[in-house]
Amino acid sequence: MFLRVRYLFILLIVSFHFGFAQVQEIKPGKKHATAFAIIIDLKTYNNCKDAVINYKNSVEDDGLSAYILVSDWKNPDEVKKEIIRLFNQKPPLEGVVFIGEIPIPMIRNAQHMTSAFKLDEEKYPWFRSSVPSDRFYDDFDLKFQYLKQDSIHKLSHYYALLSDSPQRIERDIYSARIKPSGADINKYEIINSYLNRVAKIKKEKNYVDNALVFLGHGYISNSLTAWSDEKLSLQEQFPELFVPGGRIKNLFHEMDREMKEILKRELQQEGLDIALFHAHGDTDMQLLLSYPIAQNVDENLEAVKLYLRSKIRSAERRKQPVDKAKEYFMKEFTIPEYFFDGTFSDSSIAADSLLGYKLDMYLDDIRNIKPQPKFILFDECFNGSFHLDEYIAGEYVFGKGNVVAGEGNSVNCLQDKWADEFLGWLNKGVRVGLRHREINLLESHLIGDPTFRFSSDSKYDLNKMLVLGRKTISDWRKLLKNEDDILRGTAVRILFYNLKSKFENELVDIYQRDKSFNVRLHALKSLAEINGEGFRNVLLKSINDPSEYIRRKSAEWMGEVGDVKYLPVLTKHVFTDESDRVVFNGKSAFGFISINGSLNEVKKYFAELPSSDYKNQLEKLYIPSLERNKTWVFDEIIPNIKNDTLQLKKRISEAKTFRNYKFRDAIPELVGIMLDNNQPDSLRNSIVEALGWFSFSIEKKTILGAIEKVIVDKSSSGYLKNEAVKTKYRLIQGANEVMLP
Template sequence: MKALNKLFIFFLVSHLFISNITRAQEIIPSTLEIKDRSFAIVTDRTTFEKCQKEITAYRDVIESEFLPTLIIYHSWKNPEQIKNELKKLYESSKTEGVIFIGDIPIPMILKAQHLTNVSTAIPSDRFYDDFSLTFDFLEQSKTNTQLFFYNLGISSPNRIRSTIYSARLKPLASSSKSNDKYQQISTYLNKAVQARQQKNSVDQIMSYVAFQPLSAWSSQSYFLEEQFPQVLKSSTRFQNYKDDKFRTLQGETINQFRRKDLDIAFIRQYALSNVAMIHPNVTLTIFADNPIGNFSEPQYDAGYFTFSPGNALTVLANSVQPTPHPHPTYLIGSLNMGLNIGQWAKLNNTLESHLLGDPTFFFSLSSADTLSQFVNETDNKHLVQALSKVSSPEAQSFLLNQLFLNRYEGLTKLLMQYYDSSKYATVRYTCIHIAERQEGEIRSALFSKGIKDPDECIRLEVIHSMARIGDPIFIPALVEAYTENQHAESILSAINMALYAFNKDLIKNIAEQHFMTTNNYTDKSAEKEKFYDTQFTGVYLEIDKKIFDTNSDRQKQGIADLHTVHYHPSITRYLEFVRNSKMNIDLRIAMLESLSCFRDSYRKPEIVAACKELMVDTRHSKRLRDEARRTLNNIN
């Protein structure tokens, strides 16, 4: 018997030893010494075996630019295996980014309504690259075993802040043997290697908007001109246009995509058809507000860019319909100053935004200011010194953003200083954007300035923020902004939506006084009635009538509407709704989910107190108590 036990132990130890050897062979170390950063290529075993030559060549070209690169391959069983490996590499090898190549498990995230624009499952690689987020596993799809469903963890942080950058290289489904998924990957990686042969600065840009008011289009154009000043040297370097009611320019957009000298294409309100036939050559394409990057589907439009026969290299796209962003190219000018595409995208990550293609590509320097040395800088004194020396607006914005990420104590003073003194809209926008995420006097002071800023993107940012916060002290500024922005269609639309978040009677009282004293109109009474006709109609005007209806379908719709319009005046009633044990439990849960979107509300303390009470009140079901705990974490 003892002999058998010894034999069993021998075989067990041997098996573990061999398993460790196998695991070690799955990590191919960098050929360079790792000092302060590295990059990871993660792929599945079959893809590595079939594309080993191309993956190795891709690794070599990245390392030729002094970024140590590891290759990790395995027959991955679930996303947790990969995330654990990335965490280890981050600690041991200072890994700054990763590309997922081939058949890599796809996390599908639920219970994240406060982070995105939809309540359905969202394909998101924030599972992998944001180490602070936590997730609760639900199930693996039976119809597509690559999909793994998770709830965002009850105690997970309520904002995205990726630890590393990430990108996907997921081929399109194909019935062609000559262009199967492995051939697509090999062809792309050869293209990525070839793209490094010529050093290229950002000097050719195309911006296209399908439909947008002229004033908003002009504002975004000014931003791009400040971010890429070198493109102004020639009228042909910055192709910037939009559709209008008389003509559409989709055909010209396709011609632009096919240009071999185009560096960046920026697309809003994407309306192109037959994407597979475009064959783009642009290095980086940004689809700002369309869900064309859903890589959980066998075929997805962004994939036709990445895997096109043209030279298109990298796409930034969304996996679901994103929340509208007034400035989706925030800090993109840093690509002029040494950052690679992944480092820039990481600064703007949302739950649904994803890079598809090579994230390590960087453009040649075309600015006197360089920023790559500050990407991971934690010494605020060093950053402040650098801020005082840089001259370009995008470098100033980047360094202010780094100080914010580092929680610099002197930031409030700097924000006010740079907002008041800067002639650059991008810098003033950065000050407003950072102030929005802070509480106290700095936010109110900059909002009062920002809503009158000459730049429309800045005014839009302030208006959206005022609606999310919901403090009635903002109503006079919003009503005044209505009368001062009659030329700006986007501003008027934003004010209309923002005022839905406030009490109707308060708006009327303030509007009555304002229209009596304003000198903007010859017929004040007629303009006031026009304002009322616009403001006091629409589907969001009577949210509470739906919520407190007796019809459950109308109630569900009203509660869902709170994701879009945060109606702060009725928070007391909403909390009573949740506490009421006579109400349908599903509706009470839905209300808690909607209240998790009120994390910026000036009435947040009331929601926090109610959730703390509900969490420990055993008269309520465990399901409701757990949801209260989740909501508490989401808004804190």
Template sequence: MNYRKPFFVLLAGVLLLSAAPGRSQTFENPSIQGSSSFAVITDSRTARECRPQMTAYKQTLEAEGLPVYIVSHDWTTPEQVRDVLRKLYAENALEGCVFIGDVPIAMITKAQHLTSAFKMDERDHPLHETSVPSDRFYDDFDLQFVPQGTPSQGLFHYYEMSPDSPQYISCDIYSGRIKAQKAYGDPYKQIARYLEKAVAEHRDATPFDQFVSYTGHGSYSNSLIAWRDEQQLLDEQFGNVFSRTHNAKFLRYSMQPFVKESLIREVRRDDVDMMVFHEHGMPHRQYLSGTPYVESAEDAAAEMQRSLRELARRPGSGRESAAKRAAEKGLDSTWYNRAEEPEMLRLDSIADLRTGIILEEVEAIAPNARFVVFDACYNGDYREDDFIAGHYIMAPGRCVTTFANSVNVLQDKSAFDLLGLLGEGLRIGAWAKNIHILESHVIGDPTYRFKAAHPELDINSMALKRNNGFWLGQLDNAIPDIQNLAMIRLWENDYPQLPAILLDKCSESPYSVVRYNAFRLLESLNGPEYKQALMLAAYDRFEFLRRIAVTRMGRIGDEAFISVLIDVYVRDRNAARIVFNISEAIRCFDKQQVEKAIETYFADKNFYHAREEKQELLDKLIERNELSPGESSTREILDPQGKPRWRQARISFLKNRPYHQHVTEYLTLLGDEQVPEILRVRMAEALAWFNLSVRRHEIADAGRKLLARGNCSPELAKEVQRMINRVESKK
């Protein structure tokens, strides 16, 4: 970690050309002194065209006690911006920044392990698609990047993460991005209007006491048990704030055939502080609901007809696919043969629009929720000229800040980490800084904050403290998320007694949010305490923690977990997402060991209908083929007569499902100079994802021996080094 140095803010009105790496960069200095500072990074024309609004924004933040630099330049590379931020951080205690207008976009490859889910093949698809647009390039100074060698394309600049880089994200500052939307016309008028809105919302700070969460079709396997726990978390994080009727709403796609109209009403409410969308998404659309639930046979038939017509319209073999599906259900062509009629196209288009919000609707919706979280794929993809999160802040209405993802995102991740700190008045950027993944971004003003429930805490100053003694004193704070922040700061400082503290929190804390945060920090340290935490987490009353625990057991591969997975499956069979994750995790273990454990489990317990339950478990958790999935995949990977592309695909699949029991065979392939190099490179890439595996040290040792032996091409050597660093990373 980098540590801040004391500083003295210079007087207002001075242009510090000499302070910047390039003399053409223009610095406007703060007019106040403070213990930290903030930077507006913008291009020269935006600075010129929006000067009154930027000045008002600067003055507003400084009225809140935050010194502000405005740095403008015709930026040509991301390094120029990063150098400025590093300098301000080292000399002026920079706490955050916002990029306004034409600021370079860093496009990152070789860092998919820092995303939650993104795994697009970086060799078989265009670089622009396989790169993750990420401002971690700017806000985590320890990460190391190497230019790709591909020429920049407008604002886009391409980098790969260096093999020697730290293998985890720990942001030094926070950031936000304000980007004009093509559909809304003149970019400078847009930004000016937005800054005026941001200033108005700063001056009209509202307490965090009106909240709406929506869970869309397909989220968490549609599990009601997973959905229920959100309400528990909100009560933990905000105490009795949401005890009154109607000031916290938890909506679900199944509450109405089409819930879109209700959600629009909610996001337009003038009193809503925060709205969360758990959904599927694309840059141009929020997918809110799927096929509606119906009660009558007539409605069911109409939905079937619409589904078949949609299938028939697909390019290529759509018509044949519709015919096949209809035949499977005993239906004839009358169920879909009107697919291309104008009236059917119109009606089906209207029905489709009722299942989601598209870009073209956002301006008319005019969202008023001050802060919107898109727990969805691609809604924050700022590669695009227009994207959902950008439209929300640029539309009329009072929405000033969003939190969204630039690529696809994992469903099994927390959307509520440290949320209670927002109720204490923490700046949204400072909140996001502690929970970032490669693809998550604040779109809009990162300095926006709600009126503090306990202003005497001065949470924004508190969050900047680094002293271990202070944070040790906060481990039992009455506010659970301050306990969480304390654990995070001690983790950043490599506090030696932290593992014991975290394990105690996993075991003893009454707060689910605290137990989960302690668990994830123990995972990053990956010491002996983590296995103990996993055993506790698998039976935790918090569904999300149980869900994550069983997933991690598969990624670790310790055979002691097999009996736990079986027991949790039996106990928790109504928790759809947990059952799904166990069925995936169990395939990472030896098939015979799993079958034996199931037999032992039922032999030791007196179950009603034990024979039927055992058979159900065998059918669901054991592949009833001669070979297990791991054995079958490994045979195909090792088959010298197999098609290279198919072998590569099987190797890449190991990133999602690490077959620990076959690591020896994989390392043999990696070291075999007779094997085509592309397969060895792919194997090194895949084995880097075994970072939690019980065999990770074996993988690292094999990698070091391979490098010491020599005869590795530059590409293979680089991937092997990256593999070693990943599996040995302690954070």
């Protein structure tokens, strides 16, 4: 009865606003310090009205004033206009959720704001080469040019990031999507069920005392060191999981051949609070396992035959001659023809297909289970592709279980990101949306209810402190001395946001003395944001940190900076560090710093080693590889860029190599080509864009000086100047996400 009376009262205070389209506004029923907006399309609202009101009431009962905005939204600009209007009112808006058919911004010309997405926007269709991103809605400073609406996917609207826009994401509010996954579904029934379920769950006590962590095949080079170190990070952030009464299961993909079935069982465990997936992924699957490792001779033979059958079937699909493919493999591996027996038999195809199906989690697998975690982190490519009809995160969140929210990526993502950043906030009762607001990546999105929070007995209300008290430096100074690692790490970051370079010396001191891995990493990330001498010098110490992840990122940052003083210590770690990822990042950094210098340093290292077969093997592996860098850069890539007899698209493709491979030695050559007015504009433009990725380089001033020449040159086209202005701002403002330069 109370709900009905309250519902009628709310309807009486509906107001209308006119702008791009008529918007029905249902005002908050309770007054709180901050507000939240539920943005929904008219048809979904009419089909889900009672559930939406129930959800709104649950949000208000949990301490947020809640608006509902209903309209037949035509484009993202209409939606953003209303969000900013509410943000400028009191109480201040801290977040929004988009329910149903809300326009989807598809962002172009902003790949530097992603962790890994670098698809050629000229070569591939717009729907594939754009990034679905609600940063359009939740970062008010970013500037975009509207391009067009997709002719097939009507919800999708294309925007280009403008050159005079900020080139880093710094979100003003948090956002999330409630958009069911599935073809031929009753989406309104699913939304009704989900909203009512969430409203019920929000009334329950839910402490974080049960978690599941999974590392999939091929992720972080299958490094056991990296995998085991994450447990130390989680122990700092969720200490209750590691004492009697708590439970965390840390699963590695090679632990069992039936790991997929084990995961399905564990995900349905009653009382499971959080699940973290670190794996490769796609829009419709989670790539979990590799083919089983052979344990004996027979299994090794079967593994070879399976490999050969897959190659021959692949040749047939590509309409290549099957007989020639067989001849190639028989000669290459010296094998008899009977190894190919059964390649095209129905029974063999079915058996191989079934084996492959057991390796990964598909949409139908999720539809047939009842996942229980309230929050799931999908540290996987494409699992959060909410712009599609079907996507993995949507199946988990809006399915049969009790999942409230999931964090996923709308496009591919990088493995080396700090996936657990601020995750401990959930243990302090922080709303999942507030935690996600700190994840400033174009592709990262929350699916589900962003206002959800776990129960906490903390005496600090971080929700209010992070929204209303973010600039109260005295309060954060006090927390800097707190014994709690989560609070101390939070204080480090918030004080940095307020003080910037004035905090540099303290950050160096915090890194050098703090016992917490997470606090040290917060200090390092803040120093990387400042990108001054303090950061560049502290890398000589952080490369020796007990934490694998800090060593891994330090090796990468050394390559990004490009200072030759790093070569001796980097060489030591490449040959002695126990982590495959540290070694990988160190090897990459060698050439970026100095092609000849790294070669000489490695030769010097080998000269000091005693003679052994192992030493000889290492020399044969590393010396040619380092020599290859010089050949690749100066005998192939640079000459190809200069070669006007090659197709222009080939030259441009070669120039784009330096977006990922930031060789300091190549900068003078690239600058020279960029400043050559006789070169095609499109080629010069690609070099300008590539140089924007050198944000940590000690040659940044040189690059900026050359970029400024392009900008002031009266003969430069508007097309070239726009990219030069964008690169200038990128270099001055720094990498969008310093952990992923």
